Amino acid sequence: MRFGRAGPGLGLAILALLFAAASPARGDETVDAAIVLAADVSRSIDDEEFDLQRRGYAAAIVSDKVIEAIRSGPHGAIALAYVEWAGEGEQAIVVDWTVLRNSTDAAKFAAALTASPRSFLGRTAIGSALDFAMGLFAEGGIEADRKVIDVSGDGTSNQGRGVTEARDAALQAGAVINGLAIFNRRAAAQGGYLALHTNPPGGLAKYYHDNVIGGPGAFVVPIDDFGNFGDAMIRKLTAEIASRD
Numbered sequence: 001m002r003f004g005r006a007g008p009g010l011g012l013a014i015l016a017l018l019f020a021a022a023s024p025a026r027g028d029e030t031v032d033a034a035i036v037l038a039a040d041v042s043r044s045i046d047d048e049e050f051d052l053q054r055r056g057y058a059a060a061i062v063s064d065k066v067i068e069a070i071r072s073g074p075h076g077a078i079a080l081a082y083v084e085w086a087g088e089g090e091q092a093i094v095v096d097w098t099v100l101r102n103s104t105d106a107a108k109f110a111a112a113l114t115a116s117p118r119s120f121l122g123r124t125a126i127g128s129a130l131d132f133a134m135g136l137f138a139e140g141g142i143e144a145d146r147k148v149i150d151v152s153g154d155g156t157s158n159q160g161r162g163v164t165e166a167r168d169a170a171l172q173a174g175a176v177i178n179g180l181a182i183f184n185r186r187a188a189a190q191g192g193y194l195a196l197h198t199n200p201p202g203g204l205a206k207y208y209h210d211n212v213i214g215g216p217g218a219f220v221v222p223i224d225d226f227g228n229f230g231d232a233m234i235r236k237l238t239a240e241i242a243s244r245d
Contacts, residue, residue: 032241033146034146035081035148038132038149041119041120060237078099081096084120087160088128088161091128095112134170150178167211176243178240183222183223
């Protein structure tokens, strides 16, 4: 989200929206799902693609379908955190655990997300990102019926802890890992290592299916255009929120 020049009244309204946090997650309430959105911001994703990805996440979070899915759950609430990751040791909490119950909560979360700068521009350490996400569940003290890591990316893991090792550890701890595999056509067209990194044998969706996702009902959503990110995330988040063990 980019803001142009605004009058004093509008500027104050925007600041109020950005700094008014949605309900912070508390250990004394139970939510239907605690979901970590783990977004790849490695260097194979250029600034335009990053912007489309960020805006796609924000649009999905405030969508009517996602709000309806939240309200339809037994507790009528989810806890959401947004993390960006790249290489080993490059993970950042962009928006910390927040309870979402309605469109107001979602709008505040989306505003905080779009107002934050890009965190990294490094390599691709999926295993390290999974470990970091699992640490958030422990630190948040959230009571949730389900714990989900929702990881998006445009390439294979090339740094940090082995991705299958991290996946298996997360599954043993009770998490479900779903994936959004982005076929980055621009990066793949450059050839050489970048082409293999972003388009491994069988395709990136197969790589995510074989190496990244796991747990009851785990799934991969493939896309081949960053412009479709928002629609894909709506489908993905709705399925994750509505899932019942």
